[in-house]
Amino acid sequence: MDRLALIMANRYRDKTDWEKMTEVIKTEELVLKLREEYEIKGKTRELISEIVKSAPAQIGRYKTIYKNLCSDLMEEFKNDNIGISAVYEAAGMSEEWQERVFELYKENGTLSINDVITMKEKEEEAKPIPGQIEMEEFVENEAHGTEEKGEQRGFEANPEKIISKCFSCANWEQCSEKGEAVDYCLDFKNKDIPGSMSERELQETHFMNKPENQTVDANGEIRNRRIEHDVKTAAEFFEDAKAGIKPFELRKNDRDYKVGDFMKMRKYKDGEWSGDIIRREITYVLEDHEGLKPGYCILGVKDV
Template identity: 30%
Template sequence: MGKFGFNDILNAKSRAAGAGTVSEYTEIWLSPYEVKPSESNFYSQENIEELADSFLAVGQQQPTVLGRVNGEFRIVSGHRRNLANIMNIERGHEEYNKVRYLYKDMSAAMFELSLLIGNAYNRELTAWEKTQQAQKLKEALLRAKKEDGLEITGKLRDIIADLLNESSTNVARMDAINNNATPEVKEALKNGNIGITAAYEAAKLPEEEQREIAAAAAAGESVRAKEIAAKVAEKKAGDDYETPHPESITSLCYSCQKYKECNVKTGTCEKCDQYVNKAEAEKTDEQRYNEEQDKIDRETKRKLQERADAEKMDKLPSERGTEHKRHEVKIAASYYDDVASGKKRFELRKNDRGYKEGDSLKMLEFKDGKHTGRTIDADIIYMLEEYTGLQEGYCILGIDVTGHSGEVSETDTGGQLPGQMSIDDYQFMNKPEREASA
């Protein structure tokens, strides 16, 4: 299956938002029992009976969209529609034994992305569902990068925000909840007992205090984000760390989070079993998130470079040859026989054509300013430039003759052409420089 890129993802977003096309999908009629609901579908499945009744009344206006993954039809969007069709079959309506679907072949990673993006626009999501969606979309993008070669450029958080039509700040908050909130706080958010802002502020507190907040919310108490934020600010205010003025910059003590209360700090400490890096320990969720994305960017760049290098090495010589150029050059008649016979296996040339190893030459014999009709075909097998004694802008090409037209004569002379010179001419031209260097 071919690779896909962000254009495919953006097309999925456009379709889900109602602005795209499904022309690349194929129509198929299947039994609702033949298609498989997605295991990753965490969205609510409510009001199925009402939807089934509407199908009986006005018909199904929008077909369920499928992804065929390894030959298996899986639901991308329309889980409720498919359940409604099954309900109508079980009610005895045989016309629903076969219904219309639209499908497209997909990789597992692309299917996951299509599912998440499609549901982002087809329903009103709860705060919990949005949080789960952001986390699963992040995992799906990283999986697509690893398995399908999806090229991720830029901050992952910004990409997720764009795909979900959320701000980068909201996505960062969702990520903080997924990473730092206790299961109790997440459950309270899922049940609607607290809002997403309160859950984000609670995730900054120690686990015991998070559990207390979740318990209060479950008991029906009013839990307000402002009150939790005030508690977080109060804790930070109590940590009135003062920057020390070290006598020596070699000591670990000055960067330790425990510097203030430590009674054995010293200006020469180089190793300590109680050391905690203050800068690392006190990073915000935003800082940690950005560092994670920077690491992903660097890893992606490295992987892409490795892949490009591997693909370059995997190419056969014949394939690599298609990237090389064929240069048509003139050759003086006085050199034709020596080159054609293989006696002269080099060419001293001005490198104004971008010669490189693997390129080929078509050498046209000229005499008295006219082409004689004879030619030599040769490959450049070696190249020497920027060498001591070699004039700037010139190179020596090692060549391998692959063919020539016309007989090789034993006595043939002719004039030398511009752009080509003999070794004697070259040495004479650079004689002052050589004598000066001597």
């Protein structure tokens, strides 16, 4: 109780964001211990919010940073060299890409939230797309275990052999990642449709703001944020959503869903993508609610 009283006494003192984060973590530990000894009502996050005088959403950000930020970035955050908005975005990336963010920081001597968002987009682009065989993997499989790994061989467009998106793509000549078994590609352009746009171009044109157009307010909230989440959806739920009778989604919140984000929902049946896609805008996010499994959220969505 003495430690809790000390935290409450110091809650109006000027502190760095790193100090506020550690204070939240310590307070959570104390609250959980008190719950074991006393009958305390209310949600843990709301109790912490009242003690440290910080919004529940901000407490969630501190916990995300504490749990997921790599040690190099955490050290710079501790030394007040990197702002909370930048490290919060970085905490949502893999450890490998967080290290790349740290290397960028070392090169430039500074790190903005836009730097991190740009790097985060590169991470997303680098992720393998379901159903697409990487060129190197394809060549290795065809070579039946030869030692010349990674060596790409050319091939002619032969639709009669294996059906591939690449054979009907306008980018065939200049593409360095074409393959004979590609059923989905962000950069696919139908060569038979004049002026057709790739999915990546459509996203950039209609569904995402450029990083430099994003702003952060005094409370660390990201404004004008437009992110599109590519998600798998079971066939039966997809059809209900498409028909407009299911204006919500129950999802594991491992993507930091925000109101205003978009969802690109792919219909999957028997483990295979059917090719069908619908898009929804997130209008409401409910999490940390009684009855909801920890780590999950309910999203209100509407047509776009």
